[in-house]
Structure formats: C-alpha cells, structure tokens
Amino acid sequence: MASQPYTLKWGIMATGGIAQAFTKDLLTNPATRDVHDVAHKLVAVASSSSKESATSFLEKVKAPSGVNTYGSYAELVKDPDVEIVYVATPHSHHFQNTMLALEAGKHVLCEKAFTVNAAQAKKLVETARAKNLFLMEAVWTRFFPLSIKIRELVKSGVIGPVYRVIADNSFGCDRPNGKLEFPDEHRMVNPDLAGGALLDLGIYSLTWLFQIMYHLQPEAEKEAPRTIAAINKYTTGADETTSLILQFPKHKTMGIAMTTLRVATNLDSQNSAGPSIKIQGPLGEIQAFGPAYSPKQYKVIMRDAGGKVEVVDCPIPKDPERDWGHGMFWEADECARCLRDGKKESDTLPWSESIVIMEVMDEALKQGDVKYPELITTDVYDPKSPLNTGGK
Numbered sequence: 001m002a003s004q005p006y007t008l009k010w011g012i013m014a015t016g017g018i019a020q021a022f023t024k025d026l027l028t029n030p031a032t033r034d035v036h037d038v039a040h041k042l043v044a045v046a047s048s049s050s051k052e053s054a055t056s057f058l059e060k061v062k063a064p065s066g067v068n069t070y071g072s073y074a075e076l077v078k079d080p081d082v083e084i085v086y087v088a089t090p091h092s093h094h095f096q097n098t099m100l101a102l103e104a105g106k107h108v109l110c111e112k113a114f115t116v117n118a119a120q121a122k123k124l125v126e127t128a129r130a131k132n133l134f135l136m137e138a139v140w141t142r143f144f145p146l147s148i149k150i151r152e153l154v155k156s157g158v159i160g161p162v163y164r165v166i167a168d169n170s171f172g173c174d175r176p177n178g179k180l181e182f183p184d185e186h187r188m189v190n191p192d193l194a195g196g197a198l199l200d201l202g203i204y205s206l207t208w209l210f211q212i213m214y215h216l217q218p219e220a221e222k223e224a225p226r227t228i229a230a231i232n233k234y235t236t237g238a239d240e241t242t243s244l245i246l247q248f249p250k251h252k253t254m255g256i257a258m259t260t261l262r263v264a265t266n267l268d269s270q271n272s273a274g275p276s277i278k279i280q281g282p283l284g285e286i287q288a289f290g291p292a293y294s295p296k297q298y299k300v301i302m303r304d305a306g307g308k309v310e311v312v313d314c315p316i317p318k319d320p321e322r323d324w325g326h327g328m329f330w331e332a333d334e335c336a337r338c339l340r341d342g343k344k345e346s347d348t349l350p351w352s353e354s355i356v357i358m359e360v361m362d363e364a365l366k367q368g369d370v371k372y373p374e375l376i377t378t379d380v381y382d383p384k385s386p387l388n389t390g391g392k
C-alpha cells in the first residue's frame with residue numbers, strides 16, 4: 001500500500017490577488033499534477049483589515065469548512081495549527097511580516113520581491129537560521145517543470161557553454177499624458193509600497209539570468225555579477241523602465257534583464273508571439289515563450305542541424321474538479337518536501353541566491369537613484385510597525 005503523503009499546514013497572510021491564486025492552487029488535488037508524496041492543508045487566513053475580509057476570502061477561493069479566520073497578522077502567527085505562513089502582502093511589508101512569523105516560530109514562504117533591500121533579506125536569513133526555521137522566496141517560476149527541464153538541458157551542454165541570456169518581463173500599462181494605468185497610490189508605482197517595475201516584474205527577468213548563469217555555476221566557482229543598470233523613473237519616483245546588464249567575467253557570460261511598465265514583452269493576448277527568454281550558446285539556443293514568470297513552451301534551436309527547431313509544450317495542469325491550476329502549487333510542493341526532509345532552505349532557490357539577487361537590485365536602484373522611505377527599508381524588526389498592525 002502506498003504511504004500517506006506528507007501534509008503541510010498553511011496559514012495565509014493577506015487576502016489580495018496573489019493570495020487568492022496561491023490558495024486556490026493549494027486547494028487543488030496534487031494527483032492532477034502527478035504529485036503523490038506531498039499534500040497541503042489550508043488551516044488559517046488573516047487579513048490586516050478585518051476578520052470579515054478573511055471570511056470573504058475563504059468564499060472566493062471556495063475553501064472547505066473549518067479554516068480559522070483572523071483580522072490581524074499577529075493572531076495568525078499565534079495559531080498553533082499553522083506550520084508555514086505564506087506572506088502575500090506588498091513587498092514593502094515582506095521584511096516586517098516575515099519577521100513577525102519567524103519570531104513566532106513559523107516557517108515562511110514569502111512572495112517576491114523577497115524584501116526591499118539586501119540588508120533586510122540577510123536579516124531574514126539570519127533569523128531563520130538562528131531559529132532553525134524554513135524560509136523561501138516565492139519565486140514560483142523556478143519550480144515549473146519547464147524551468148527544471150531547461151536547467152537540465154543547459155547543464156547537459158546541449159547548447160554548449162552559455163554566453164548570453166536575454167530576458168524580458170514587461171507590461172504595457174502606458175496611458176496618455178505620460179501616465180500609467182495605475183493610480184499613484186497603487187502598489188505597482190507607489191514608493192511607500194516599494195512600487196516600481198524592477199522589484200515587481202524585473203525580478204522574473206533576473207530569475208532567468210540567475211537560474212541559468214549563476215545557479216548552474218559550480219559551488220566552488222560561484223561568481224556574483226557586476227551590474228550596470230539604466231532606469232527611467234515614473235512621476236511617483238518609482239522606476240517605470242529598468243534595464244540591467246549582468247556580467248560574470250570569470251565565466252565569460254553576460255545577461256540582459258529588461259522590465260518596463262510602458263510596453264509589453266509581446267502584444268498578443270497569450271504574450272507568446274516572440275520569446276521572452278533567450279539562452280544562447282555556441283551550439284544552439286533555448287527560447288522560452290509566454291510571460292517570463294510563467295512560460296508554457298520552449299524551443300531548442302540547434303546550429304549544426306540547419307537551425308532545426310524542437311518545440312516542447314509545458315501546459316499548467318488543471319484540477320478538473322475545481323477548474324483551476326495556476327502553477328504556484330509546485331513551489332508549495334517544494335516547501336512541503338523541504339520540511340518533510342528536515343531542510344531549512346531549498347536547493348533550487350537557496351538563501352544565498354535570494355540575497356545576491358537583492359544585492360543586484362540594490363545596485364540597480366542606486367545607479368538609477370530610486371529611493372524608498374525609511375519605514376519600509378529599515379532592517380530593524382518592529383512587531384508594532386504599522387506594516388505588521390495594518391492601517392492602510
């Protein structure tokens with residue numbers, strides 16, 4: 001008889017768009033993605049505004065009965081049934097909210113961008129290490145079967161040594177008179193919420209550069225990149241267009257990561273008319289199609305075979321009973337497997353790598369003179385910070 005899956009018990013912090021998408025993924029049947037060794041249980045959800053919004057969240061995600069609801073994050077992290085907290089607040093809040101959960105002895109999966117700066121990321125890692133807790137940045141794309149397959153292909157040497165990676169994750173939100181479609185208070189452009197293209201979207205372009213050019217470097221030869229960045233700022237002071245060149249001189253590789261809120265990576269509805277990612281070596285090229293955060297097809301184009309193109313589709317499996325499947329369940333499965341195996345960090349997205357990525361973003365924002373307020377950049381934990389106690 002097959003053994004029972006290891007089941008991880010989740011508490012959800014915040015009730016916004018991505019909290020809903022992730023929770024719906026948690027509630028899908030793992031068998032629909034051919035996963036049988038781990039499973040997930042939703043045990044609690046908290047809203048910073050009211051217990052009622054936590055209750056209405058449960059209705060929106062069609063949660064089963066018996067899930068605890070809270071009107072504050074402090075209550076959520078005290079719930080003894082919660083093993084791991086999924087932090088789904090704006091990135092301005094990630095440091096304080098993740099500290100709140102870690103200090104309460106909970107494991108954490110924290111949405112991207114991990115924090116507002118590298119100093120905060122380091123403090124989170126130090127705290128998780130000191131308290132022997134699991135911690136991971138929720139960069140779901142790394143756990144897609146498509147990403148795993150592409151990393152394997154590159155590692156196998158099929159295209160030879162990678163000389164260049166180009167990745168773009170951009171949204172066409174341009175409006176007349178120089179404005180973007182978001183009101184100035186919106187988290188995408190509001191500096192008080194760590195708004196801007198880089199931390200929100202550019203992180204995925206960087207994810208592709210890093211998972212190919214940095215993650216696959218042998219441990220003994222790890223080389224952090226040199227960063228050159230150019231930034232156009234929006235009227236709010238947040239970055240609206242950011243381009244980065246990452247150079248790994250020892251490895252002779254170079255990556256270009258792009259993001260903007262002005263024009264889309266592709267204009268077609270599936271965002272797949274052209275590749276969003278190109279990984280180039282002397283023997284061939286791998287291209288991924290679809291948004292950089294969730295590509296659903298890749299092509300391998302070989303130079304010596306007269307440009308022969310192999311096309312591989314990697315659709316996101318849907319749970320037919322819930323008519324849902326977004327692709328965030330794979331990162332949740334990673335959390336469950338790490339905890340089952342007693343691991344405090346994921347090999348696929350180690351703490352050190354999240355920190356180096358934050359250092360690259362720090363450097364880019366510095367070069368572009370983008371500044372965020374002290375309340376959201378401090379690396380001093382304050383359980384009574386308004387970021388923990390609510391009050392939008």
Ligand SMILES: NC(=O)c1ccc[n+]([C@@H]2O[C@H](COP(=O)([O-])OP(=O)(O)OC[C@H]3O[C@@H](n4cnc5c(N)ncnc54)[C@H](OP(=O)(O)O)[C@@H]3O)[C@@H](O)[C@H]2O)c1
Binds near residue numbers: 013016049050392
């Ligand atoms: N992985 C992905 O694909 C993906 C996609 C989109 C966003 N994200 C990330 O997820 C995070 C949340 O994004 P989202 O799109 O879900 O945002 P959202 O829809 O605006 O939701 C954010 C939630 O955070 C809580 N919150 C607490 N203080 C807040 C404040 N001062 N202002 C606004 N909200 C506040 C609110 O829930 P309560 O009041 O109920 O607590 C709110 O509903 C961001 O870091 C973003 O980068 C990830």
